[in-house]
Amino acid sequence: MLTVLRNSCLSLAFLICSANAWAAAQHAMTLYDEAPKYPSNFTHFDYTNPQAPKGGTLRLAGLNGFDSLNPFIPKGNAADRIALIYDTLTYHSADEPFTEYGLLAERIEKADDNSFVRFYLNPKARFHDGKPVTAEDVRFTFNTLVEKGHPLYRHYYADVAEVVVENHLQVRFDFKHNNNRELPLILGQLQILPKHWWAKRDFTKTSLEAPLGSGPYRLTRIDAGRSLRYERVDDWWAKDLPVSKGLYNFDVIHIDYYRDMAVALEAFKAGQFDFNLEYSAKDWATGYDSPALRNGKIIKKSVKNHNPVGMQGYTFNIRRPMFKDVRVRKAISLLFDFEWTNKQLFYGSYTRTHSFFENSDLAARGLPSAAELEILEPLRDSIPDEVFTQTFKLPVSDGSGIIRERRLEAWRLLKEAGYRIENDRMVNAQGEPLTFEFIIAQANLERVLLPFKRNLAELGIEMTIRRTDVSQYINRMRSRDFDMTSSIWPQSNSPGNEQRDFWHSSSVDNPGSRNFIGLSDPAIDSLVEGLINAPNREHLITYARALDRVLLWGHYVIPNYFIDSWRIAYWEHLARPAVAPLYDYGLMTWWRKPNIASPETEAK
Incomplete structure (x- = not known):
């Protein structure tokens, strides 16, 4: 009877602790525990258009080629936009200085004394092969990055003492000390890797094999060093979450690589790609002059950048x-x-x-x-x-x-x-x-x-x-x-x-x-x-x-x-939300106007 009573008390204590932990879990994290801009019942970010039409292709330019699809190691030149195939534990708001909202983690719990952070994974989260994203994948990702990844990770996460898998959908990061207030937030930015996919692959080597992810896009075509094709995942598990509404509107993102910025600019003016972020003051002042600019088919804008420029x-x-x-x-x-x-x-x-x-x-x-x-x-x-x-x-x-x-x-x-x-x-x-x-x-x-x-x-x-x-x-x-x-x-x-x-x-x-x-x-x-x-x-x-x-x-x-602004140029068939985020130019919030043909379509 005593044993049964003790076990009942322990069970009751566990339920109470679990209930308290559940109550403490939040939909968002901020650096100094200030209230986030968006409440727990928010439907979308202010800088997105949840009614934006889906479809079409966004054509972009890359420079100087690529020889790797593994951006996590200090080898090779990784492909552009590879992060699109991965989901992170949390999503960084682009109109707040540093706030993270749940993505793979539907709830987040920070210890009152900042000694740990606990992530409760969304049971709907899936990799592109249909397998669930689990706490074991989170632990595998962290340990692999620290042990085999770029040296940055060892410095970035140096104050993590241990990663504890508490159950299939619950993982806790324990800290060496409680002074590092940023640590819970940057752990939320981990791009989670599938343990089962990497089990038979060498993480330390560059590769041109399309990796498996759980994100809004998957890689469907790779021409080594020359081009990439990402296709939107129609049944992406997170497409209806508030942090995803109005984002990732293009069916396809295609990237062609150029050896020289001057050649790329001429290709842009000729309609070979749709959007260009300009770095050259000379080109911004004189390089875009063309019939397409003069007749309004190319649009040039300076968008205020509120970020520190470093x-x-x-x-x-x-x-x-x-x-x-x-x-x-x-x-x-x-x-x-x-x-x-x-x-x-x-x-x-x-x-x-x-x-x-x-x-x-x-x-x-x-x-x-x-x-x-x-x-x-x-x-x-x-x-x-x-x-x-x-x-x-x-x-x-x-x-x-x-x-x-x-x-x-x-x-x-x-x-x-x-x-x-x-x-x-x-x-x-x-x-x-x-x-x-x-x-x-x-x-x-x-x-x-x-x-x-x-x-x-x-x-x-x-x-x-x-x-x-x-x-x-x-x-x-x-x-x-x-x-x-x-x-x-x-x-x-x-x-x-x-x-x-x-x-x-x-x-x-x-x-x-x-x-x-x-x-x-x-x-x-x-x-x-x-x-x-x-x-x-x-x-x-x-x-x-x-x-x-x-x-x-x-x-x-x-x-x-x-310069305290982004210099962007784009063809008229692209549309932007009425509100721009404070800390980004928000390309993934854009969409393609269905009633205006792109230069590529007109040529065909």
Whole structure:
């Protein structure tokens, strides 16, 4: 009787705990537990049109080919839009800074003390072969990515202690500590892989076999390096969920690859594909002129981008001996004339980047605040003095191309660093010339670099511009076999675990990480960890600004330029919702107008 009673009590306790856990489970997660924009009974996002017609083909362009359909490993050049075949545990709202709504996971439960997150899978979720998506698939995905995937995953999920399969549709992630508030949300972004499909395949190898997924599209045609065809899954299990309504309206998404952006632009104007996201200021200003633009068949729009733009810059690899001295890096930086470049090459369309978190409230401005000083003071002996005493400012020219004063300042810094002019060449104390190679994979970047190269040459510094093919460029970046290159570190409104992959010493020797600079600095590590573990938005901003100052005064990159909008061009047979999302241009919310023929149809 005692045993029966004890078992009954245990069962009752389990039911009570389960009921409490069930009650605590939510339809959405936010970073600091603020209320999400959309309630549990929402029907669709404001930026989608749930009545959008389904059908037709969206034709897109890719660049430089592909040789892999496995985007999760540090090998090969993965195919564009491959994420369309996968579902994630949660779906990221494009009109909120950082909110995740349930997708594969119909409910999410976060521990009050942030020590774990539990996902309750939707029993309707299916892979494309009809097999259910289970908690075991979630655990397999996480363990495979961390053990065999890109090094980014090991940094991104470093604070996960264990993945526990509680039952067929319930999985829990336990954390090493409870300070990492972003961790539950980024775990929700896991693209779930089918364990049964990968059981007989080598995850560490590139492959051109169409992978199995559970997402809105499947790959149906692959022409290696040249084209891809995705077809919408008619019986996609999630098509009627609120997070899916009004999305994925095209029956087919077809991607043709081009070797050169200039060739791709001509193909777009000729009607060979439907949508183009433009990166070149010159092409945006003059390249689209055509009969199709003049008669309204091609539409050009600038869509406001509310995201932080991060940092784009010419990157020093400080693993190289000549770039270890900050005076050398600063001297070389002085010789990049942004104002002339913007005026002569970019039609004045860009703004100079002054922050690693540009276009956001995370960017450092002026001198450090009292809150920042509390963080920075303990690091005073190991970070640049200028962090405390000066506002970081980039030099500004009059745009004439004459930068004599900056050249003199660069010469002064190089002399301090032990350099001298010998036979019209800048040499160090050992007589070794200051020369370096700048590697690129994009042909259109060369015209931007040539004026910079001339400014360097006038001071006896030789920069060789080396253009490589994409596969060679990727391999050299992964092996850190470069002196200098152009890099981009994107940022979000809620930066977090990815900062380890960018700046932390734990990523410096990992091939494939984005620690291109070669940073291994305990002070920067401390700031990165503080940012990741920030308990609220106010602390996050403070740590981001403090980190920003230290990175800027290290002169690890030559900041480039940005534009706070997306430049998009598309043919008139495409339609967009009346409301655009704040943090995306929302291509997957678009649809094809049924009563307007595309150029391809007209040609036929």
